[in-house]
Amino acid sequence: MTGEPGARLRLGLVGCGAIADWHVTAIGAAGTRIDITACLDIDPVRAEAMSARTGAPAFTSIGAALEADLFDAALVMLPHHLHELAAVQLLRAGRHVLLEKPMAPTLEACDRILAAADAAGTVFLVAENAQYWPEIVLAQQLLFDGAIGEIVTARAWHCYPPMGGFYDGVDPWRLSAAAAGGGIAIDAGSHWLRPLRMWLGELTEVLAVTGRPFEAMEGESMCRALCRFDAGVVASFDALLVPGAVAPSPLFQITGTRGEILVEGSGKVKLFDGTEPRGRVMGQGNYLQSYEGQIAAFEAAVLDGTPPPVDAAYALGELRGALAMYRSAESRQWERVW
Numbered sequence: 001m002t003g004e005p006g007a008r009l010r011l012g013l014v015g016c017g018a019i020a021d022w023h024v025t026a027i028g029a030a031g032t033r034i035d036i037t038a039c040l041d042i043d044p045v046r047a048e049a050m051s052a053r054t055g056a057p058a059f060t061s062i063g064a065a066l067e068a069d070l071f072d073a074a075l076v077m078l079p080h081h082l083h084e085l086a087a088v089q090l091l092r093a094g095r096h097v098l099l100e101k102p103m104a105p106t107l108e109a110c111d112r113i114l115a116a117a118d119a120a121g122t123v124f125l126v127a128e129n130a131q132y133w134p135e136i137v138l139a140q141q142l143l144f145d146g147a148i149g150e151i152v153t154a155r156a157w158h159c160y161p162p163m164g165g166f167y168d169g170v171d172p173w174r175l176s177a178a179a180a181g182g183g184i185a186i187d188a189g190s191h192w193l194r195p196l197r198m199w200l201g202e203l204t205e206v207l208a209v210t211g212r213p214f215e216a217m218e219g220e221s222m223c224r225a226l227c228r229f230d231a232g233v234v235a236s237f238d239a240l241l242v243p244g245a246v247a248p249s250p251l252f253q254i255t256g257t258r259g260e261i262l263v264e265g266s267g268k269v270k271l272f273d274g275t276e277p278r279g280r281v282m283g284q285g286n287y288l289q290s291y292e293g294q295i296a297a298f299e300a301a302v303l304d305g306t307p308p309p310v311d312a313a314y315a316l317g318e319l320r321g322a323l324a325m326y327r328s329a330e331s332r333q334w335e336r337v338w
Contacts, residue, residue, distance in 0.1 A: 105181025183219025
């Protein structure tokens with residue numbers, strides 16, 4: 001398939017829950033060379049609903065979908081504790097796989113998935129869309145260009161009410177610590193840890209506290225941490241799910257020796273370098289555009305052999321960070337990530 005003129009990618013959707021809607025919208029918006037050719041979900045209602053939207057046949061098991069031989073690649077969007085089983089089955093069947101983050105809830109499960117990917121020889125990527133978030137990429141370029149001098153510190157702030165479709169309905173799996181592998185740090189928090197790693201290097205040590213302001217969630221719905229990176233920079237990381245209203249706050253703030261960069265919830269990236277008191281708007285993106293960049297990178301890897309910005313193993317950094325935060329919340333001291 002790689003390099004064939006006019007080639008298109010037949011994609012199966014494995015899991016048709018709330019996040020699948022975002023991915024399907026991104027596939028359409030990105031103008032990809034992708035055809036959705038199968039919709040899989042153990043809930044036939046969800047599978048049929050996605051089938052009606054995409055025109056692809058519905059299945060209620062991976063085995064049945066593989067037997068039909070309708071897809072060359074799979075986008076896996078299942079609860080975290082099911083990632084290993086699904087990814088390994090698909091890889092062993094010779095499919096390319098784009099697996100929603102985290103790769104799995106444990107490092108041991110991740111090792112087994114990576115071993116299956118190596119044996120399969122197909123494309124395997126972890127879907128951490130923050131890697132392609134336009135505002136994050138722009139901020140990275142500004143840092144690379146020296147817009148604020150040497151980085152002194154940074155702040156990541158994720159604070160939202162629980163989103164409908166993800167935390168409501170009948171027994172939503174994200175409320176289960178067993179299904180999610182924890183709470184907000186291992187799930188949504190990875191979108192805020194990835195940019196810090198992109199800007200500051202590898203995360204090496206954390207000091208964290210956790211709490212449960214959203215009582216319906218078994219895992220932590222608050223995680224506040226100090227994060228030390230391999231270059232010595234210390235940044236703060238806050239991830240919260242709170243049931244009430246929240247005030248607007250910058251998603252990221254990076255402080256340097258000559259200025260600051262803000263990434264706002266509106267998508268604006270502002271540079272404060274002394275030339276404009278309110279900051280200069282250097283560009284504006286949209287979080288959902290990150291899904292377009294992500295699917296385009298997967299498509300290019302499969303159809304063109306184009307290496308992605310990072311490999312699947314890079315996603316272990318967010319998982320290791322979250323697990324270290326959990327250990328720190330228990331020990332009440334700094335914990336090594338690696």
